[in-house]
Amino acid sequence: MTPAVRMTGITHRFGALAALEDVDFEVAVGSVHALVGENGAGKTTLMRVLYGALQPTEGALFVDEIERRWRNSADAISHHIGMVSQHYSIIHELTCLQNLVLGAEGSFLLPADEMKKRADHLAAKMGFEFDWDAEASGLSPSAAQKLEIVKLLWRDSRIMILDEPTAMLSPVDSDALYISLKQLASEGATVIVVTHRIPEVVQHCERVTILRGGKKVADLRVSETSAELLAELIVGHAVTRPAPTAPNPGAAVIEAQDLVVRGARKDHALKGATFTIHSGEVVGLAGVDGNGQRELFHALIGTLPIESGRLVFAGDEITTTRACTRLMEGMRLIPEDRHEEGVIQDWSLVDNATLGLQRIPPLTNGPWSDLVARRSLAQRVADRFKTKHSGLYKSMRSLSGGNQQRFVAARALELDPKLILAFQPTRGLDVDGTAQVYAEIRNACRNGAAALVASFDLDELLENCDRTLVINNGRVFEPLTGQERDRQAIGQLMVGAK
C-alpha cells in the first residue's frame, strides 16, 4: 500500500536549536495514526512542516509519493491537507457558515443558500447539525471540534491533522470524535492525531509514531504495544508516579454553601455550588468546558462577586472579602490562561514571581519591598519546575509557553499556601512536567494545604486526585459513596446523565 504521507530526513532548526533532527515519518492511506511525544519533542513542528506553515531546513516531503515543497499553508491546503490546531481556528465573531468557508470560499460572491446546502450535506454525512447563521462564540468545545471536522470536509482534505483534538472534550465527546475519525478513515481519509493521551492511542489508533527530543524513537503498530511501553518510549525512562496517598483529611479549609455567581453574560453561570475541601486533600473538579468552572474559580479567589451563598475559608467567612486579602490569607491561583491572566509579559521574571504575593512577608517589610527576598523567591520559583530562562531580569515574554506555565504553577506553591486553586495546571505540559506539578501540589497538601484542581481531562484527575467533584451546568455534584473513582459514573455526571 502506498503511504499517503512520507517525510524523510526532516530537519528543522530555529537558529542553532534543532527542533527536528532527521525525522522519517510515514502514514498509510486510510489509517488513524497517532503522533506522540513530550512537550518540545517536535510533534507540532513536524505537523507544521507537513501543513506548510514551516519550511524544513532539510528533508523531503512526499504526498501520494509525489515530492512536494510547500511555500505556505495555502499551498498545502490546495493539495488537500488540513489541520485542526489545538486551540481551534474558529473565529468567535463570525457565524458558523463564515467560519466554515473562510479561506475556501470558491467564488468572489458568497451564495449563502448554496453554501448552506453543501454544508448541511457534509454535516449530515457525519451525523452533525449546525445553525449556520449563529455566531460561533456560542459553540461548545465539542461542537467547535465538529465544525472543524466539517471544515476539513469542505476543503476536501484527504490528509487530516488534528493537534490535541480531545484536550477540551469530555470522555463521551472524545469517544464520539474518534468514531467520526474512524468513519472518515474508512472512507479513504488519512488521519493524523497529535496527542499526549496514551489511553486514546491504545484504544483508537492503528499506528503510533513516537518523537523524543526532535528525533523519532519508534514507529509501532498499536496492537503490538501497551500503555506502559508507550509511556516509557515517550519519556525515555520508566515513569513512576507517586500513587495518591490515602486521604487523611484534616480541618475544612474551604466551605462553599450554595454559591450563586453571574458570568460574563450576566447569566447565572454558577447556580448553587456546595462543597467542602479539607486540609491535606487534592480534590479534582471534572466537567466539560463552560459549565461554570471559570466562574467558580473567580468567585473563590474573589474576582467575581458572589450573588448569594456563603464562602468560609479556614473558619472565617470571606464571602465579600477582596482578592488581595484572600491571597494574603494563603489562597493561590494557577489561572486558566497563564499567558494572559497569570503573568505580565513585559515584566521580568522577578516581578512576575512577586505578582500576587507582593503583600506577604518577607517580600514586603513595612512600607518597603524587599528586593533581595524577591530575587530569591524568583530563583526558587524558576528552579522548582526547572523553568528554562535566560536570566531572572529578562522579560516574561522571552520564555516559551510551556516554561511560562511551569513558572506560574511554581509561583502558586510559594509562601505557605493554604488553598491552591489550579485551573488545568498541566495544560500543555508533558508527562514529566505533569507528574512534577501534581507531586508538588501533593507535597504542599501534605504540609496542611488543600487543593482544588479543575481539568477537562478526567483520566488525569482520577489518576492524581483523592476525590473528584463534578460540575455540570453551574452545579457541583459529588459522586456517590463508593463511586468516587468510578470513571463511568463520573463521566455520566459530567454530561448530566444522572
Next chain:
Amino acid sequence: MTEVEQLLINTIVLSAPLVLAALGGLISERSGVINIALEGVMLTAACITAIVGVATGSAVIGLAAGIGAGIVISLLHALFTQAFSIDHIVSGMAINALAIGGTNFMTKALSEHSQERVPVYPNWAYYTLALAATFWIGFYLKHTRGGLHLLAVGNDPDKSRQMGLDPIKVRYLALVGSGVLAGLAGVLIVSNAQSFSDQMTAGRGFIALAALILGGWRPWPALGACLLFGLFSALQLQMQGTRIMGADIPYDAWKALPYLVTIIALAGFLGRNRAPAGLGKP
C-alpha cells in the same frame, strides 16, 4: 427657504464628509488597524487637491491627486503599523502631526498668495458616492469573499493565517480602500470651500471615528451616526446668536455642541458596541 429646510440641507452638507471618512475608518478598523490617522489623511488629501487643482486648472486631476495622496498617507500608516510594528495610535498621531505641518508648509511654499479658486466637481456627486459606498461596503462585508477575509483578519489575524489567509496583505488592501474614502472626504471638504486653509478638517476625522464607533463598526448605523453629528453641527450654525429663554448663549458654546455630542456618544451613553476583536493586534 424655511429654517427647517435650511437645517436639513446643512445637515447633509456637513455629514457627507463624515460619512466618507467614517467608511474609510470602517474598512481600516474592520481589518484590525486602528485608524486615528483619518484626520491626517483627509487634511493631506484636501491640501493636495487644492494645490494640484489650482496648478493644473483641472477638477479631475485635482480629484485624482487628492485620492492618490489619501492612499499614500494611508499606506504610510499600514507600513508603520504592519511592517514596523509601531503602535497604531502612535503611528496615527505621527501621521496627523505630519499632515498638519506638511500641509501648512506646502501651502506656504506653493500657493500662499494664490487667490484662484480650486476647480471642483459639484457636491451632489460626492453625496451620491457616499450613499453608494455605504451600500457597497454593507454588501461587500456580508456577501463577498473579500469582505469575509476583512472581517476574519480584523477579528483574529492568527487564526486567519491558519486558514491560509495573508493578514498583512488584507490590511494593506484595506488601507488602500480606507485611503480612497478618507481622501474623498478631504476632497469634498476642500470642494465645499473651494480653497485650502490651515487645519481645515478641524477634527472631523475624529468625529468620523466617533460616528464609526457609535455605529458599531457597521456601515448603515455609521451613516446614521454621521447624520446625527451633521445635524448637531447644522444646529450649531443655525442657533448661533439666538437667545434661549432670554439667555445670551455665547458663540463658542454653540460651536462646542457637536464635540459635546461626540463625547457623550463615545462615553457609551448612546449604547455600547463591540469592537472588532483583533483591533491593534499584530
